[in-house]
Amino acid sequence: MNSIEIKNLKKRYKTFTLDNISLSIPKGYIMGFVGENGAGKTTTIKTMLNIVKRDEGQICILGKDIDKDEISIKSKIGYVSGNLFYPKKTLKEVTKYYKSFYDEWDEDLYLDYLNKFNLDSNKKIDELSKGMQLKYQITLALSHHAELLILDEPTSGLDPVARDNLLELFQTIIENEEATIFFSTHITSDLEKCADYVTFIKDGRIIESCSKDDLIDKYRLVNGTEKELVEVKERLIAFKTNSFGFNGLVKTIDLKENDTFKVGQPSLDDIMIYNTLRKGEAI
């Protein structure tokens, strides 16, 4: 079963359009949702959760239609937006009201996470660092046994150690809670560390949505001389020129047997950088 299934999602703004977004995540996996700033990651997530009204498209979460079963779906979701709420209230006060909305709230689990993350429930939210605030939001999301965790740029603003700890936590959640995780990021190294699936969005359109290994297999990093560039230019997604020749990204299926330039495996970073440029354009 897919935890999230989105088909042909559309949302039009005056200056931006989410165009035909389709993606799915199998239950029990981690999907990274990657794209540059302003690509439409947050809008997609908000539209998915009905926080922003969509113009077209179908959204099924945990096997249910969001239009018909929004409350039931949201009771099984943990959403971490990264936005601060009730900064002058203590963790204890916010939790008191938050938990009243969830029938499956597990107080022992909540206390366990508070302890694990060294969170003091008597502290005010704005007394916590950004990383600790995020951990508190994750604690809230996990303490009602969410089957699906949706996190909007959870790692941005965290130091490398905190980021690594968070990504490790994702793995633990998948193992212990059998949950599915969908998180957006513009830091591709996060995906290298823990994502099973990757969806890449650019200018409101999905460029790729598949398993991480398939995504890497779909592309090849190439480099060669200026003469070779002339031959391959039309097939390149984008390229960089230098004094030795060029570096570029090409789809694996576009490679030919008689190509003479060097071919290598790209990183997710390479795939994202070259894909954010127009086809055949030099950096």
Place this chain on the structure above:
Amino acid sequence: MKKLIYKELGLSINKFFYILPIILGALFFIPGWIFLLVFYYFFWITVPQVYGSYLAQGDYNFMSVLPIKRKDIATSKVYSLFILEGLHLLFGVIFGLIHVWIYGSWNFFFDINLAFFGVGILLFGVFNISFLPQYFKTAHFFGKPLIFASITTLIYGFVFEFGVAKYQFMRDVFEGSIRSQSIVFVITTILGIGLSILALKISQKRMMEIDL
């Protein structure tokens, strides 16, 4: 819904605004004044503070992911406003009665009597229908809706306070016998409640259409 209202009153609205009706109610101790103004301080102090704090506290961010109906977000906020308005009216009545007991009922402007509180209930109704549907066009910007509602309610208040002071026929109707005051009270209360219910319905409908 109970949980949402409980959350609104406990988490979203500062406790100071439950004490304010008592502080403002004490304004009824001023002898010979435009007593409808007591209720206007609610529009000018409480409303901008509460609706501004929804933004500052990320209240809609918090609510947008809770397992609740969109419609109920508007309903809980409107009910909470009604509760606050009710508190202002309640303390208005208590302090108004004390005023009459101390000073007697005569006032150059509108007397503190049964008709006065009926007109007060309708004042809240006029505020609700002017403010809430405009606010729930965005559930975000409250400045323009509040200016619009302030102008509407000022015109409304002026009509009654000036009318009673200037025209004998209005004094006869609003400050006449208990029977005429009761008729005014019943009519204005029904209208006030009717406008508030209409404001709630429009707010709920608009909440379904906007992006949070």
